[in-house]
Amino acid sequence: MHSEFDLINRFLAPASTGAAGGVELGIGDDCALFEPTPGERLVVSVDTSVADVHFPAEAPAEAIGHRALAVSLSDLAAMGAHARWCVMSLTLPEADGDWVSTFAKGFHALCDTTGVALAGGDVSRGELAIGVTVMGEVPPAAALTRAGAKPGDCLAVTGWLGGGAGGLARWEAGDRDLAMPLLRRYLLPQPRLEAGMALRGLASAAIDISDGLLADLGHLRHASGVGVELSPEALPLADGLVAALGEQGARQAALRGGDDYELLISLPPECLDEAQQRLAALDLPLTVIGRITAEPGLKGAEASSPGWQHFPGETP
């Protein structure tokens, strides 16, 4: 058994400031203290991952640590932000040092590969949940938002779709081998931070796909006040998805499944080549899946599913 302070000091604090700069004071005081880059805007998001709501409680602890950070970083990616710092709020049913140590390993590993410093946090008793607040920076007026899509723009998506839903299906079917690509897509999503930064100045709007393509496309359409003609046959399907779910299931997973953490963007047609070249340099495809229209609404796919919601209500 470990005390709260012991857990923080032993597992969360080490290597917490890593290679990332700008941390004047990390874990161990009342607050963390950062030196922002002069002239940049501060970009902040929080996501909480609750056991057996957002991820299986019995998933590998290292994957849970990775995933909790990844889903928050995905929001920074969607703004085109440079990820800098994070703070974590961890609630745990018991102080299991082995579990926390492995969890922290997954969290810190993604900190290292993304250059993010874990600079503060708290640990409480409660059901297993991880809240991660991420902070990044972006030059003034360079942030990508949901609101800039224009009629005539291309609609495009990074990477591959349906892997989150496909991986969940394989997990529920009993697969546990994290070498399986679909399971990796579900449990070890890669936030598209470099892609988001590469799309600054090219994308007219952006959102990350966490609730499912159609649901997140709905947010982008409404924020921009535009419509979309979708080309469902163009959706880039995740590796192994058709084998796992069949042709029809794979299409539905790509359209409506959550947890893909790809970027959905709009961009003027004349920017497409440049955007695809920049992402190719990151080994990431950028696939055109539709067109922005002036008339509102969605053509090319039934828009009936609201995507994942915690509290499905009368006014989705």
Added chain:
Amino acid sequence: MHSEFDLINRFLAPASTGAAGGVELGIGDDCALFEPTPGERLVVSVDTSVADVHFPAEAPAEAIGHRALAVSLSDLAAMGAHARWCVMSLTLPEADGDWVSTFAKGFHALCDTTGVALAGGDVSRGELAIGVTVMGEVPPAAALTRAGAKPGDCLAVTGWLGGGAGGLARWEAGDRDLAMPLLRRYLLPQPRLEAGMALRGLASAAIDISDGLLADLGHLRHASGVGVELSPEALPLADGLVAALGEQGARQAALRGGDDYELLISLPPECLDEAQQRLAALDLPLTVIGRITAEPGLKGAEASSPGWQHFPGETP
């Protein structure tokens, strides 16, 4: 029943950017976007309040909203920071619109009185818990930390002690009238933000008292590498505390009780008058309760209790 987006839009987003400045983009996109004050340092803390761990689940929703923000702001106060922005992560067992509306009222009211903008958040299904990440600013080298106490400094505390534990005792005894001062101390704590800023340049170290005076004094002693001679008879007791707990119980509540959210500071004796005058202007007493010593350890009180811990362990 309300959907997740509905809850955010209806109850959390309104008035979220209030009178506070620097918010370029609030609730409704992937991230919030802020304009930091040039030259200032960014100060960040997160605290999660879990139902029936940190507060009674059946406490008034408005008090729960107030308290969740107050305990996070208290950390900014302890750094001498100017509170600017916050993001909230709310997990709820069910989408009860009335409860969330009342909860949000308490949260927003404290945002208003402290000039803080609620600029983002997420809502999930789970046991009732509220994670609040607060962001503030402080000029370079002006932040108060736990590490600056020097031998010969006075040890002093703002306000009154024991009210958190006394209020909890009254709550557990069945009192529910929030007009009772002790209950207010417990359920509606006031973060000492103005006091923290007023103590910049005077206090040599600071920490907020959340885990109990002796426990938080232990953090300050260890971070500063100093000892303390405490004068327990000097502790300023909360209004009504002796009547509620008796003389001996009141002293123990002041020494070991948690949830007081006062500031515990050290300062050179020659700064004491000025500090007391500045706090008097805020209607807040600053009471000397001991002296910093070069020899480590605590004199004047048994240091056996580690204060509140979520996971009491072998190495507190």
